[in-house]
Amino acid sequence: MFDPSLVLSGPYRDLLVAGLLLSLELAAITLVFALPLAIGVALLRMAPARPLRWLGAAYVEAIRNVPLLAHMLFWYFGAPELLPEPLKRRLYEGNIEAISAVIALTLYTAAYMAEDIRSGMRAIPPVQMEAGRSLGLGFLATVRLVLLPQALRITVPPLISQTLNLWKNTSIATVIGVGELMYQAAQVESASFRSFEPFAFATLSYLSVSLLITGLAAWYQQRYPVRHF
Amino acid sequence: MRELIDTYGVYFLVGQYPNGPLGGLALTLLLSALALLLALPLGLALGLARLSPWRALRWPVSAFVFTVRATPLLMVVFWAYFGLPALTGYKSGQFATMLVALVVFDGAYLAEIVRAGVQGLGRGQMEAARALGLSHLQALRSVILPQALRHMLPSLVNQFVSTIKETSLGYIIGLSEVSFIASQINTQVFTKPAQVYLWLGFSYFVLCFALSRFAYWMQDRGQRRPATATPA
Amino acid sequence: MNPRSIVPAVLVAAALLPAFGARADELADIKSKGEIVIGVLGTDAPNSFVDPQTRDMVGYDIDLGKAIAQRLGVKPVFKQLAVAARIPELQQGRVDLLAATLTHTREREAQVDFSLTTFVTGQKVLVKKDSGITALAQLAGRKVLTVKGGTQVPNIRKAVPGVEVVTFENSQQAFLALQQGKGAGYVNDEASLLDDFAKLGAASAAYRILPENISVERIALGLRKNEPGFKAVVNDTLRALEQSGDAQRLFLKWYGPTTRLKLEKRSFKIDSDKIDG
Numbered sequence: 001m002f003d004p005s006l007v008l009s010g011p012y013r014d015l016l017v018a019g020l021l022l023s024l025e026l027a028a029i030t031l032v033f034a035l036p037l038a039i040g041v042a043l044l045r046m047a048p049a050r051p052l053r054w055l056g057a058a059y060v061e062a063i064r065n066v067p068l069l070a071h072m073l074f075w076y077f078g079a080p081e082l083l084p085e086p087l088k089r090r091l092y093e094g095n096i097e098a099i100s101a102v103i104a105l106t107l108y109t110a111a112y113m114a115e116d117i118r119s120g121m122r123a124i125p126p127v128q129m130e131a132g133r134s135l136g137l138g139f140l141a142t143v144r145l146v147l148l149p150q151a152l153r154i155t156v157p158p159l160i161s162q163t164l165n166l167w168k169n170t171s172i173a174t175v176i177g178v179g180e181l182m183y184q185a186a187q188v189e190s191a192s193f194r195s196f197e198p199f200a201f202a203t204l205s206y207l208s209v210s211l212l213i214t215g216l217a218a219w220y221q222q223r224y225p226v227r228h229f
Numbered sequence: 230m231r232e233l234i235d236t237y238g239v240y241f242l243v244g245q246y247p248n249g250p251l252g253g254l255a256l257t258l259l260l261s262a263l264a265l266l267l268a269l270p271l272g273l274a275l276g277l278a279r280l281s282p283w284r285a286l287r288w289p290v291s292a293f294v295f296t297v298r299a300t301p302l303l304m305v306v307f308w309a310y311f312g313l314p315a316l317t318g319y320k321s322g323q324f325a326t327m328l329v330a331l332v333v334f335d336g337a338y339l340a341e342i343v344r345a346g347v348q349g350l351g352r353g354q355m356e357a358a359r360a361l362g363l364s365h366l367q368a369l370r371s372v373i374l375p376q377a378l379r380h381m382l383p384s385l386v387n388q389f390v391s392t393i394k395e396t397s398l399g400y401i402i403g404l405s406e407v408s409f410i411a412s413q414i415n416t417q418v419f420t421k422p423a424q425v426y427l428w429l430g431f432s433y434f435v436l437c438f439a440l441s442r443f444a445y446w447m448q449d450r451g452q453r454r455p456a457t458a459t460p461a
Numbered sequence: 462m463n464p465r466s467i468v469p470a471v472l473v474a475a476a477l478l479p480a481f482g483a484r485a486d487e488l489a490d491i492k493s494k495g496e497i498v499i500g501v502l503g504t505d506a507p508n509s510f511v512d513p514q515t516r517d518m519v520g521y522d523i524d525l526g527k528a529i530a531q532r533l534g535v536k537p538v539f540k541q542l543a544v545a546a547r548i549p550e551l552q553q554g555r556v557d558l559l560a561a562t563l564t565h566t567r568e569r570e571a572q573v574d575f576s577l578t579t580f581v582t583g584q585k586v587l588v589k590k591d592s593g594i595t596a597l598a599q600l601a602g603r604k605v606l607t608v609k610g611g612t613q614v615p616n617i618r619k620a621v622p623g624v625e626v627v628t629f630e631n632s633q634q635a636f637l638a639l640q641q642g643k644g645a646g647y648v649n650d651e652a653s654l655l656d657d658f659a660k661l662g663a664a665s666a667a668y669r670i671l672p673e674n675i676s677v678e679r680i681a682l683g684l685r686k687n688e689p690g691f692k693a694v695v696n697d698t699l700r701a702l703e704q705s706g707d708a709q710r711l712f713l714k715w716y717g718p719t720t721r722l723k724l725e726k727r728s729f730k731i732d733s734d735k736i737d738g
Contacts, residue, residue, distance in 0.1 A: 065437035066430045067394035069408055074430060077415065077634075078423040081641055092642045097627060168301035175401060177606075177627040177638070182303055187628075190545050190610040193572055195311040203304055210299035240516055248517045249539070311549065322540065322555065401630060403543035413504070416633035417513055422641075 007197045012188045016198060019184030020205050026098065026170045026180060030105040031163060037106065038113035045118050048139065056114070063111035068172050071108055076100035076176040101173035109166045113159055120155030121147055153226050160217040167209055181205060230424050237414045241428075244405045250324075252405030254432060260324065260399070260406065261392040264331035265385075268392075271332060272339020277369065279344050290340075297337035306330040306398055323404040327396065335392055342384045346377040386444035390437045397433075407432065488533075488690040491557055496536040499526040500556035500683075503541035504631040506656050507715040507722070508562045508580075521715040522560035525579060525682065525699070528707070529558065532698040543630060545610020548572050551683050558695070559683030562650065564612045565736050574692060576682035577699045578736075581729040583674030584616050586646040587639065587654050590669050594645060597673050600624050603645035608632040612678065613648045620675035646671075650678055652716065652724075659721035679736050696734075703731040 007013050044056030132142030174183040181202050188198035244252015278290040309330040358368035399406040411429040491497045501509035509520040518539050530537035547561045565575040588594045601623040607613040609628040629635045639647035658665045702708040708731050716724045
């Protein structure tokens with residue numbers, strides 16, 4: 001009745017593995033861009049100047065209150081059309097599908113990570129900031145040398161949780177034609193008329209990587225527990 | 230932009246209704262509300278099971294909750310889509326499929342909210358209730374849950390916001406929710422894709438932002454009440 | 462705890478059994494229900510699409526469905542399906558009949574049954590003139606866009622080895638992507654391509670339809686297997702439509718010179734379900 005050999009060898013397996021690899025690539029590339037962006041937005045939200053704080057808050061609220069699917073559709077069908085012709089043409093010749101997906105994923109993930117980073121920083125008693133400033137360090141220097149190292153311990157577990165969400169969110173890229181795991185599973189399903197085997201493969205792949213990421217979080221919390229003051 | 234809204238506004242809001250099934254923003258709202266309503270009892274049951282003293286109950290439920298939370302929602306939707314009729318013999322439409330997927334998915338997330346809410350009360354409440362002679366279940370029903378649920382309200386509203394966003398996946402199985410309708414409108418018009426998708430984003434934003442502000446307000450109000458019972 | 466989280470997933474999966482409807486008699490079921498559920502695409506003008514003014518579902522397939530419902534004396538209920546979902550939904554009994562631009566192929570005969578062929582068209586590729594592509598072979602190494610889950614993907618891969626295919630949830634999204642220049646070609650049935658061509662209006666001068674057919678598509682209504690009674694009624698209805706001239710009228714209504722497509726005449730008759738010539 002069920003035929004695991006359908007997906008464990010041959011062309012279908014190659015398709016599915018290619019999809020899995022692309023999903024992993026999408027997640028990795030997004031992470032590289034999202035983290036710095038998230039730190040930047042978190043800093044904006046904590047800046048002394050009110051317009052900067054408002055900008056950070058607007059970014060977070062605007063991104064988080066719209067589903068990722070709508071973001072993907074916008075960055076693929078909507079936004080690139082506003083670019084000038086020659087730039088558009090060059091972009092479309094390349095891998096516009098993956099680029100749009102990464103942009104959508106980066107902005108979305110960074111909005112959530114920024115909030116986690118901000119909570120982490122706020123959990124540090126204000127005296128730390130005051131002490132840093134009174135030692136003559138500027139706002140940014142204090143953040144970099146005093147607050148961030150402490151914030152990291154508190155922040156890393158929620159950030160790993162966001163990475164887990166990112167990993168799951170890569171599946172949405174299928175709607176703009178990115179050949180990641182979900183896309184390939186559906187392809188195999190329509191080519192072979194069998195739904196169980198490709199979807200089981202995909203589910204187990206997602207679960208395995210999720211397990212790895214969760215394991216990483218558990219290890220980190222074990223190794224670097226939060227120090228209370 | 231104005232002509233866009235004038236021509237397609239009704240289609241965007243209610244889909245084909247009454248010339249066909251309900252669609253658009255109305256369907257998105259209906260689906261989210263129904264899904265959350267049905268997910269609540271499931272989440273409650275699963276959350277309490279995760280806290281139960283009986284290992285035979287705790288471990289399988291924890292495993293189930295973990296598995297669902299580790300899987301993308303889209304995967305759950307596909308399983309519901311292909312597996313539901315085989316499992317139940319009931320021939321479900323796209324709405325029912327999406328509903329089941331959302332209830333299962335949100336149920337697992339609500340289980341965690343319930344668990345955190347109950348654990349946040351502290352052991353003292355349960356110990357006091359048991360000391361007064363109430364059974365485990367009675368204590369849950371009259372002492373723990375009323376307090377925990379009050380604290381969970383902001384999280385529940387935030388989960389509602391998440392559910393509204395999750396309904397967008399109905400697009401992929403051809404459900405006429407608002408993202409699908411927006412794409413239909415876009416292909417009819419096809420010269421204004423940025424505007425159409427901005428309009429879509431803005432609609433979600435208004436809905437979700439209003440609700441999350443409401444949750445924030447509830448949280449603020451809730452903070453002014455003490456977590457434990459006031460002494461007589 | 463780690464291995465236990467895999468176990469429930471596998472258990473849930475293992476509990477799923479393929480559903481092959483052992484329906485006693487679909488015809489009797491439909492008559493007793495008083496309605497027939499017809500699966501349509503709703504995104505494929507002029508076969509089935511939503512009229513923007515009335516927000517009604519209309520089209521060539523819709524009219525065929527209505528005729529069959531009328532013959533059975535029941536109410537037609539149209540259910541919109543994604544291209545990739547057509548056959549699964551029919552197999553699982555969620556729809557009774559498919560009027561969803563379904564191509565009759567040998568491979569699919571193992572899954573579903575087909576009525577008499579209701580439409581014959583070729584599958585072709587639409588390109589932009591400034592891409593410089595005039596023949597199929599030039600698409601090798603380029604990106605083509607089409608819809609997920611239909612016959613387009615295998616057909617174009619067979620016709621142009623080395624082509625890169627990107628697929629979308631419905632054909633309209635794929636066509637939009639072509640217009641935006643995100644691919645070199647857009648693959649679909651000639652009838653749909655002509656409709657899109659016409660929709661472009663004056664802008665259609667920038668496009669061309671490559672003359673080679675990558676396949677000949679015989680479109681038919683889809684039915685579940687082992688339903689001789691139901692199939693007989695469906696085919697009788699189609700034959701009656703052909704004989705009375707209504708089939709020709711339907712063709713002219715949706716594809717004829719007064720429509721966007723402006724096809725002069727039908728190249729086929731609804732009288733056979735033979736494929737492969």
